[in-house]
Amino acid sequence: MAIELTINGQAVSLDVEPDMPLLWAIRDLAGLTGTKFGCGKALCGACNVHLDGQVMRSCAIPVSAAAGRKVTTIEGLAADGNHPVQVAWRELNVAQCGYCQSGQIMSAVALLERNPNPSDDDIDAAMSGNICRCGTYTRIRQAIHKAAEDRS
Amino acid sequence: MNELRHISRREFLKRTGQAGGGLVLALTFTSGCGRPGPEPASKGAASVAPNVYVNVRNDGIVEIICHRSEMGQGIRTCLPQIIADEMDADWDRIELIQALGDAKYGDQNTDGSTSIRNQFDLLRIAGATAREMLIAAAAAEWGVPAAECSAREHAVHHEGSGKSAGFGDLVDAAAGLKAPTEAPFKSRDDYRYIGRSMDTIDGFAFTTGQAIYGIDTVLPDMLYASIERCPASGGTVVSFDDTEARAVSGVVDVIKLPDPTSPVLFNVLGGVAVLATNTWAAQKGREALQIQWDRGANGAHESQAYRKALEKSATSSGKAALTRGDVDAAFQAADRVHEAVYYAPYLSQAPMEPPAAVARITEDGGCEAWACTQNPQAAQDTLGATLGIDKEKVKVHVTLLGGAFGRKSKPDFIAEAAWLAKQAGRPVKVTWTREDDIRHGYFHSVSAQFLKAGFDADGNATGLLHRSCFPSIMSTFDPTASGPGGFELDLGLLDNPYDIANLQIETADAKAHLRMGWLRSVCNVFHAFALCGFVDELAHVAGQDPRDHLLKLLGKPRQVDPADDGAKYTNYGHPLEKHPIDTGRIAAVVEKVSDMAGWGRALPDGHGLGIAVHRSFLSIVGSVAEVSVDTNGKLVVHDIWMVIDAGTVINPDRVTSQMEGAAIFGMSIALHGEITAKDGAVVQGNFDTYPVVRMSEAPDAIHVHIMESTAVPGGVGEPGVPPVAPAIVNAYFAATGKRIRELPLRNAGLT
Numbered sequence: 001m002a003i004e005l006t007i008n009g010q011a012v013s014l015d016v017e018p019d020m021p022l023l024w025a026i027r028d029l030a031g032l033t034g035t036k037f038g039c040g041k042a043l044c045g046a047c048n049v050h051l052d053g054q055v056m057r058s059c060a061i062p063v064s065a066a067a068g069r070k071v072t073t074i075e076g077l078a079a080d081g082n083h084p085v086q087v088a089w090r091e092l093n094v095a096q097c098g099y100c101q102s103g104q105i106m107s108a109v110a111l112l113e114r115n116p117n118p119s120d121d122d123i124d125a126a127m128s129g130n131i132c133r134c135g136t137y138t139r140i141r142q143a144i145h146k147a148a149e150d151r152s
Numbered sequence: 153m154n155e156l157r158h159i160s161r162r163e164f165l166k167r168t169g170q171a172g173g174g175l176v177l178a179l180t181f182t183s184g185c186g187r188p189g190p191e192p193a194s195k196g197a198a199s200v201a202p203n204v205y206v207n208v209r210n211d212g213i214v215e216i217i218c219h220r221s222e223m224g225q226g227i228r229t230c231l232p233q234i235i236a237d238e239m240d241a242d243w244d245r246i247e248l249i250q251a252l253g254d255a256k257y258g259d260q261n262t263d264g265s266t267s268i269r270n271q272f273d274l275l276r277i278a279g280a281t282a283r284e285m286l287i288a289a290a291a292a293e294w295g296v297p298a299a300e301c302s303a304r305e306h307a308v309h310h311e312g313s314g315k316s317a318g319f320g321d322l323v324d325a326a327a328g329l330k331a332p333t334e335a336p337f338k339s340r341d342d343y344r345y346i347g348r349s350m351d352t353i354d355g356f357a358f359t360t361g362q363a364i365y366g367i368d369t370v371l372p373d374m375l376y377a378s379i380e381r382c383p384a385s386g387g388t389v390v391s392f393d394d395t396e397a398r399a400v401s402g403v404v405d406v407i408k409l410p411d412p413t414s415p416v417l418f419n420v421l422g423g424v425a426v427l428a429t430n431t432w433a434a435q436k437g438r439e440a441l442q443i444q445w446d447r448g449a450n451g452a453h454e455s456q457a458y459r460k461a462l463e464k465s466a467t468s469s470g471k472a473a474l475t476r477g478d479v480d481a482a483f484q485a486a487d488r489v490h491e492a493v494y495y496a497p498y499l500s501q502a503p504m505e506p507p508a509a510v511a512r513i514t515e516d517g518g519c520e521a522w523a524c525t526q527n528p529q530a531a532q533d534t535l536g537a538t539l540g541i542d543k544e545k546v547k548v549h550v551t552l553l554g555g556a557f558g559r560k561s562k563p564d565f566i567a568e569a570a571w572l573a574k575q576a577g578r579p580v581k582v583t584w585t586r587e588d589d590i591r592h593g594y595f596h597s598v599s600a601q602f603l604k605a606g607f608d609a610d611g612n613a614t615g616l617l618h619r620s621c622f623p624s625i626m627s628t629f630d631p632t633a634s635g636p637g638g639f640e641l642d643l644g645l646l647d648n649p650y651d652i653a654n655l656q657i658e659t660a661d662a663k664a665h666l667r668m669g670w671l672r673s674v675c676n677v678f679h680a681f682a683l684c685g686f687v688d689e690l691a692h693v694a695g696q697d698p699r700d701h702l703l704k705l706l707g708k709p710r711q712v713d714p715a716d717d718g719a720k721y722t723n724y725g726h727p728l729e730k731h732p733i734d735t736g737r738i739a740a741v742v743e744k745v746s747d748m749a750g751w752g753r754a755l756p757d758g759h760g761l762g763i764a765v766h767r768s769f770l771s772i773v774g775s776v777a778e779v780s781v782d783t784n785g786k787l788v789v790h791d792i793w794m795v796i797d798a799g800t801v802i803n804p805d806r807v808t809s810q811m812e813g814a815a816i817f818g819m820s821i822a823l824h825g826e827i828t829a830k831d832g833a834v835v836q837g838n839f840d841t842y843p844v845v846r847m848s849e850a851p852d853a854i855h856v857h858i859m860e861s862t863a864v865p866g867g868v869g870e871p872g873v874p875p876v877a878p879a880i881v882n883a884y885f886a887a888t889g890k891r892i893r894e895l896p897l898r899n900a901g902l903t
Contacts, residue, residue, distance in 0.1 A: 017401055020432045028376065028430040033368035034361015036554070037431075038504050039586045043839040046504055074361035081360040090355040093805055096813055097224030098358030099365060099504045099554025120852075128848040131839060133504045133555045134224045135816025136809070137850035 005066045007032065008076025018064035022056075023047045025063040026073060034074040034102050038131065045130030048103035049073050055110035057129075074102035077109065085109050088147035096134035104130045108144050117148050200323045202282035202331035204256050205235060205275070207249075212306070212320030214241045217249050219257035220267045221526045222354070223503075223553035223560070224813070225869040226806030227267045229353040231275060233345040233802055238279025238338060239286075240303040241319065243345065248353060253528025253548035261527040263561045263670070264724070265769040265867025268802055272865050280335035289326035290317050340862065349805030354552070365554045366524030367508035371579040374510065375404055377572050378434035379582065381423035381592050384447035384832025385666045386412050392424050396440035400426075402433025406441070407575050409568065415631050416667055418534045418562045421592060425572055431583055447832050453665035455497070455598075455828035455835075462600035462662055463493055466621040470658030474646050474719035477654030479606075482615025486606030490693045494603065494682035495894040498827035499596035500842060501671050505554020506589040507565035511535070511572075512579035518545030519573070523566045524553040531563035538567040539574060546570075557817075558670040562594050590842050591834040594669020595827060597622040601682040606654075611694030613705065615654035618683065620645055622675070627664035635661035636675075639722065644679030644768060644874060646719045649735050650687070651707025655717065666829065672817060673870035676768040677877070681895065684764035684878030689891060698882065699746045699763050709736025724770050730864060731770040737797050738772050741765055741859065745774035745795035748855055756780070759790070760887025764875035769867030771798040775815070775879040779887055787902040789819060789880060793855045794872060799863035811856040811872045818876020819851075820844040823903050826896050843898075 003014050007030055014029045026035050026049070035058060038046030042060035049058045050072040058071075077083045085108050095101045104127070111118055111126040118126065123141050132140070199209040207215040216235050222228040228248060236246055251257055258274065259266070283303045290308035291298035294315050301310045309316040340347075357363040382388060394406035405427040413419045426437035483489050509523035519539055525531050528548040536543035553560055569582040584592075599622035606615040624640060626633035636645075636659040645657055671677070691701035712733040714721035723731060742765050749761060758780045765774040776793040794811040801807045824843040828835045836842040881892045884902070892900055 017432070020430070024430055024432040028432070031370070032361070033364070033370070036365075036505070037367060037583070038506075039839050040435075041586070041838050041840070044504070044586075077360075081356060086359040089359045090351070093349075093352045093355065093809065095224075095352060095355065095358040096226070096809055097222075097504070097553060097555045098354060098363050099552075101358050102361050105359060124848045124850075128846045131504065131844055131846060133502060133557070133817070133844060135813035135845070135850075137816060137845075137847045138812055138854050139809070140847065141850075 003063050003067045005068065006070045008072060014063065016063055018062060020063050021059050022049070022061050022063045022066050022071070023058040026058060026071070032073050032075055036099055036102055038100065045103040045107060046100050048106040048130065050106060050110060053113070055107055074105060077105070083109065084150050085112065085147045088143040088150060092139050092143045092146065094136050094139040094143050096136055100130060100132045104132065104140055108140070108147070111144065112148060112151065116152065118144065197323065197327045200326045202285045203278050205278040206239070206282040208282070208286070208319050208323055208326070210320050210323040212245055212318055214239065214246045214319060215249050216246050217251045219251035219260050221262040221550050221553055223262065223526065223556035225810060226352060226803060227262065229350055230268060230802040230806060232353065233350055234272065234275040235279040237343055237345040238276045239283045240305065240344070242306040243350065245306055250550050253532050253550065255529060260529050261561065263526050263558065265869045265871065268865045269770055269867050276337050277335065280337055281331045281333065284335040285326055285329055285331040286319055286322050289322045289329055293317070293325045346802055347804070349803055363552050365505050366522065366551045367505055367554070367583055369510040369522040369551060369581065371510055371512060374579040374581055375427040375429065375576055376431045376434045377425045377427045377569070377580050377582045378431070378438040378585065379409065379423045379425045379568060379588070380438050380441055380443060381421050381588070382445045382447065383591070384451045384453070386416065386450050387448040387832070388412070388422055388446050389424060390444040390446050392444065393442040397426050397437040400433055400437040400440055402428040402430055403437040404428055405576055406437070407572060409571065415629050417629060418530060418564045418567065420538065420568050420571055421564060427572065427576055427580065435585065450665040451832040453829045453832045455830070458598070458665070459495060459600070462598065462621050463495065465660040465662060466600040466602040466619055467493060468660065470619040470660040472656060472658050473641050474655065474657035474714055474717045476717040479615040479617050479654045479656040482654035483604065483606040486614060487609040488607045488693070489604060490689065491602070491604035492686055492689060492893055494601045494685060496599050496678040496681055497825070497895060498598045498666065499671055499821065499825045500590045500593050500827050501557035501559035502590060502842060502844065503553070503555030503557055503559055506584040506586055507560065508581065508583045509566040509569040510579060510581040511566065511569035513574050516545070517541060518547065519570050520547040521566050521570055522549040522551055523563070524551050524556070524560055525563055525566060526553065526556050526561040527563065530561070531566045534563045534567050535570045538571050557672040559593055562669060586839070587837040590827070590836050590838065594628065594667045596671035596677065597625070597668060597675065599678040601678065603682060603686040605690055607694060611696060613652050613690055616650065616652045617656045617658070618645065618648065619658040619660055620679065621660035621662050622678070623662045623664035623668055625668045625670060628668050634663050635659055640675045642722050642724070643675035644683065644766060645675070646714045646721045647712070647733055647767065648683070649712050649733055649738055649767065650705045651735070652705070657719070665832070673768055673873040676766065676874040677821060680764065680766040680874030681877050684766060684875060685881050685893065688762065688878070688882040688885065699742065699751050702742055702763065702765065703739055706735045706739045706742070709734070709739065726770060731866065733767060738765055738767060741772045741774040741795050741797050744857060744859065745776050745793050748795065748857060749776035749778065749793040751776070758887055760883045760885065762879045762881065762883025762886055764878035764882060766874040768871045768874055771796055771866030771868065771871040773871045773875050775875040777879040777883040779880060779883040781888060781902070785901055787823065787884060787897060789849070789851050791853050791855065792851050792876065795857045795859065796868070796872065797859040797861060798866040798868050798871070799861050800865045801858055801868070804858055807858055807868050808856045810868050812854045814872025815854045815876055816845050816850060818873045819849070819880065822877035822880045822895060822897055823849070824896050824898055826899070
């Protein structure tokens with residue numbers, strides 16, 4: 001069936017089974033591969049996107065639940081790739097393999113939207129749903145603080 | 153699809169289009185440790201390639217070919233740092249091209265922390281000979297001696313005449329020349345990039361979703377496959393019913409794979425594949441399969457019983473692999489003896505990107521694959537064998553790797569894609585689910601180790617026995633292999649650095665029941681856990697400070713050669729003269745890391761500091777952990793200090809990041825990691841049952857120091873891991889007085 005939604009500001013119509021997780025609709029049908037598969041069970045955060053501005057695990061919500069709503073993926077965060085969080089990530093060379101960082105950045109952006117000046121505890125609470133197997137956590141904390149400073 | 157390319161951000165914005173015409177010339181190349189071989193280019197070329205790693209285009213861009221795989225260690229930044237530095241190329245005018253798998257590049261197996269330690273000279277030669285070729289071209293053009301010319305900032309200069317020419321302008325003149333096979337290296341003082349923390353070259357792609365991993369490759373007309381494999385290692389399909397699977401919307405085909413081979417090698421693991429028009433349909437179809445399995449010879453494998461067998465084997469008797477003096481006599485004469493059994497479980501690498509690959513059969517009967525592989529030449533070999541074609545007809549594109557940790561050295565998942573592509577007659581992407589990854593991988597060995605020490609009346613250790621028992625990785629290649637063997641003994645067992653008069657190192661047999669493989673730092677993980685924990689025990693038995701005791705046990709600065717005690721020791725493929733087991737350097741790391749951590753300072757109530765040091769992959773890493781146990785009985789790791797002596801380092805920030813990552817990886821091993829088997833099948837399946845450290849558990853800070861050194865480079869990616877778990881266990885003892893001798897700590901109720 002056709003599901004109408006908006007991805008990164010563009011209206012799209014996807015011919016898709018309604019129970020397909022949003023993740024696979026974004027990756028396999030919409031062709032946006034920046035959103036990653038890590039666990040398929042809402043355990044790791046690699047697939048995080050924004051749904052109407054709220055951070056969501058796209059592997060755990062059916063595409064039908066996104067019908068008529070606005071999805072933002074890592075590719076749509078900033079046209080020039082220079083969202084303050086992305087810039088801070090680069091300045092601190094946070095990424096190692098980079099794979100989980102789309103989801104990390106989507107979580108960090110959502111955190112800063114609701115809490116412009118988070119403490120370490122706030123960061124730990126907001127970011128503990130995102131696994132990084134390379135172990136970049138301490139730099140992620142620093143990058144979130146830096147992005148908060150740069151925005152203020 | 154193009155090969156993975158990088159151009160600097162500035163170039164990306166500056167340039168309006170892709171400058172085409174880059175021609176990388178095929179060059180002869182003799183061996184993995186050989187030198188880049190020269191071959192003359194033709195006149196009028198758009199570019200000139202002094203060797204297989206460098207191609208200078210006439211638009212001034214220097215293409216650098218990265219023949220190693222990027223999995224987070226930063227080689228795509230460090231490799232061009234070395235070549236560009238020796239060439240005197242400008243960082244903003246290089247373009248990085250990821251190499252295909254091809255023997256002409258020499259060793260591409262990105263494993264064993266080898267990229268820099270084994271290839272620093274090769275990469276410097278590649279840069280230096282390219283530089284000399286351009287200098288020779290300029291000198292010939294200007295009619296001046298080459299010795300009067302020099303390269304600087306992407307150009308060749310002749311001081312006497314004031315002439316200069318950019319690299320790109322010299323392409324025509326260089327095209328008829330042969331690059332030299334040797335050239336002088338720059339002096340350390342002249343380095344522009346080596347030793348500098350250059351920003352990660354893929355940073356923009358990583359932060360914008362543009363980085364392409366194995367799982368991201370898409371080909372026209374491609375099918376998506378998901379494979380149900382036998383729960384027990386080596387088991388086979390008896391029969392299956394795919395009626396319901398084929399009824400799932402989007403499912404195109406269901407194909408049984410060939411049964412697993414013996415030895416298992418890197419071949420396909422059998423099972424039944426569902427092929428569909430998207431990943432979700434393939435997974436849904438797979439769930440609808442009805443399969444009857446024969447679980448095979450490993451169908452009764454069960455971890456609790458296996459642990460008992462390992463511990464019994466470890467505490468019974470062993471085969472001597474190293475004998476110094478007479479430990480039995482030392483134990484008999486000892487004032488006291490102390491013994492312990494250490495146990496560590498199977499582990500899964502669990503990279504965030506699970507194994508994933510795309511393959512297609514080409515018109516000429518060859519195969520082309522795109523994969524997150526650490527070892528594209530092994531992929532060529534395996535795909536060639538799987539398809540019954542020459543490896544030369546297998547083209548392997550290396551994508552970025554979303555973590556690897558040893559898992560992606562094994563190209564079994566690429567072979568699955570290739571075999572299915574042949575059967576389906578269409579390109580196929582195979583994506584492993586997380587459950588596939590955790591249940592059907594190549595596992596890090598479970599181990600039991602027995603240690604026994606004798607003391608004199610003054611508390612000095614006079615004898616040490618270390619007996620290691622674990623199923624061997626060699627079983628993957630030889631089904632008769634039983635127990636530790638070959639290179640595994642070199643990983644933290646035979647290279648015992650301690651100054652103890654009587655030392656006996658033994659191994660005990662253990663049969664493998666899962667596919668065995670290597671995980672970041674391999675046997676060093678459990679060998680360091682046991683030895684560094686036991687050495688800490690000895691300090692407490694002797695009533696000594698663990699740091700002071702460690703320094704005493706290391707003895708006076710000296711170079712240890714296990715061959716002196718009859719051991720066959722290969723030192724990671726390098727002579728001990730070049731990369732000694734230098735107890736002075738080990739002690740210096742112990743002193744530095746303990747000083748950084750404020751060893752001996754007053755700690756808050758309930759806190760403890762623990763220390764461990766371990767040499768692996770030709771580098772030394774010392775760790776100190778500060779831990780406490782909170783009121784809920786949960787272990788909290790507050791800070792970790794990491795000091796590495798890796799000799800010469802290329803990019804200090806990437807070394808630092810590897811130490812930070814190793815601290816977290818080591819914490820996951822210490823706190824959480826455990827794979828168990830029941831009825832031959834792995835019990836765990838995802839990050840709920842196979843947890844890894846999350847942000848909430850990460851230390852407040854990971855403090856890293858890199859020892860200043862002009863020694864030849866050692867490894868970096870792996871050596872940080874081994875000392876972390878024992879440092880934590882030793883800190884827990886300091887905090888609580890309770891000794892932990894098995895991993896993970898969550899089994900001791902600490903998480």
